[in-house]
Amino acid sequence: MVRTETCNRTRSSRVRPLPRSRDEFRRRSRSYTEQHPRQRRAPDEHPPPRIGFSLPSFGPHAGPEAIAAVARAAERFGLDSVSLSERLLLPAGPDWRNEARLPESYVWDPLETLTWAAAHTSRIRLATGIVNALFQPPLILARRLATLDRLSGGRLDVGIGQGWLPEEFTATGVPAGRRGAGFEEHIAAMRACWGPDPVRYEGKFYRIPPSTVGPKPVDGPLPLVIGAGARSAVERAARLGAGFVTVVFPQDWDTARKQIGWYREAGGAGPVVIRVLAVSQDTPDPVATLVDGVREQRKRCVELGADEIQWGDLNLAEVPVEDQVVAMEAMAAALDLDAS
Incomplete structure (x- = not known):
């Protein structure tokens, strides 16, 4: 995991406030599609990156029904993948300082959780x-x-x-x-x-x-795609014939640009996956922050040569699952995804 210092962000005046209802989110979803028609891709252009969303595998809203609901919604709204990470424990010793801002709750096992998601989806x-x-x-x-x-x-x-x-x-x-x-x-x-x-x-x-x-x-x-931060570890991913996955915080794109450069310079030819952590425990209006940022963040990821973008994690902000689903619908509309 990439460590970062907490950043108290102020939102641009252009960012709209969190909608007061799910109906308002759906109206916003339709307006995205009307304002930003789908662009035709040139034959030699890099394929658009696949789009993924994090499953609720930790926090107060995690559970079988929540995991199944988010997985089904992601499939219904035309996303390409659902994802989650592993954390075996959270230290509780007297000298522990959670400088990496890890989830304060336990994390469900990723393979059993993905098996459950697989049972509730088909594509x-x-x-x-x-x-x-x-x-x-x-x-x-x-x-x-x-x-x-x-x-x-x-x-x-x-x-x-x-x-x-x-x-x-x-x-x-x-x-x-x-x-x-x-x-x-x-x-x-x-x-x-x-x-x-x-x-x-x-x-x-x-x-x-x-x-x-x-x-x-x-x-x-x-x-395989391998998560790494140090240059030697990034170059190892290339040498082993694996893809590369990195984490991006919206306030720091330079680190990912440098890491992806190391990977390609070392001969890495596999897929590049960027996990965008657009919200944190301290983000005001986390759903609106996520939805309003996805178009610009996708543009930046495309410029970096990403093959897949995985967004997360609304669970860090303890967003209820029903609001995560509505946010995903608005996000899919903002990115012009083909809903099933």
């Missing part, structure tokens, strides 16, 4: 953005990911990272020194599990004896 893609791979043995994580891919009909997009929170390494019994070389081995071992049987892997950190391992993913080894 939309399911993205882990991200799962910290080192906290599970590669054999276990590879099988869990392949199982979800098979259950969803091949709709899984896998984003992984190394983890950074010391307390999570302690709680899972994984040494923090496993990062780097151990992470590379972990990926190689998972890819072996997704390949033909018998599976065999021999490494310094992981060993899989000759075995039959399944299930296998629907379309062969699952493509």
Whole structure:
């Protein structure tokens, strides 16, 4: 996760206040479409980025009904994916300072949550953005990911990272020194599990004896996107033939531009995913802030060469699920998405 200092933002006078009713949001959605007709893309132009939305996997409104409702709405409004990230715990020791502004509540497990979302949808893609791979043995994580891919009909997009929170390494019994070389081995071992049987892997950190391992993913080894911030980690994603995922805060686009430049300079040819954190715990009128910013944020992401944009997270601002659905409808209209 990218760390950032809290920024007390003042909203532009051009930003409209939060609508007082869901009907007003729907009227605003229709006005977006009327004011901004769909543009025809030139044949050689980069395809428009896929659009994703975060599932309510933490906070007071998280739950089975909420997860299913947001997933169904995303599919209905023409979005391409739903996503969520992993957090195993929130430290509670006397010296803990939540400088990264992590959710103050527990986070639902991403793979079980995406399985539930898959059961309530038929088309939309399911993205882990991200799962910290080192906290599970590669054999276990590879099988869990392949199982979800098979259950969803091949709709899984896998984003992984190394983890950074010391307390999570302690709680899972994984040494923090496993990062780097151990992470590379972990990926190689998972890819072996997704390949033909018998599976065999021999490494310094992981060993899989000759075995039959399944299930296998629907379309062969699952493509990966890797979350990273430091230059060496970004370049590792390129070297391993993976895509790259980064986090953007609307007040700081330069960091993402620099990171994506490192990735491409290192030979990275995979997809670039940008997770836009447009709201936080302190954002006034979080729904209006999200909806009013999506067109400009998409434009900036396109300029950076993004292949997918994942918006979140209204759960940080504890927005009720019914208002998240209405916001998603307005967002889809603002971005001229094709609703089903």
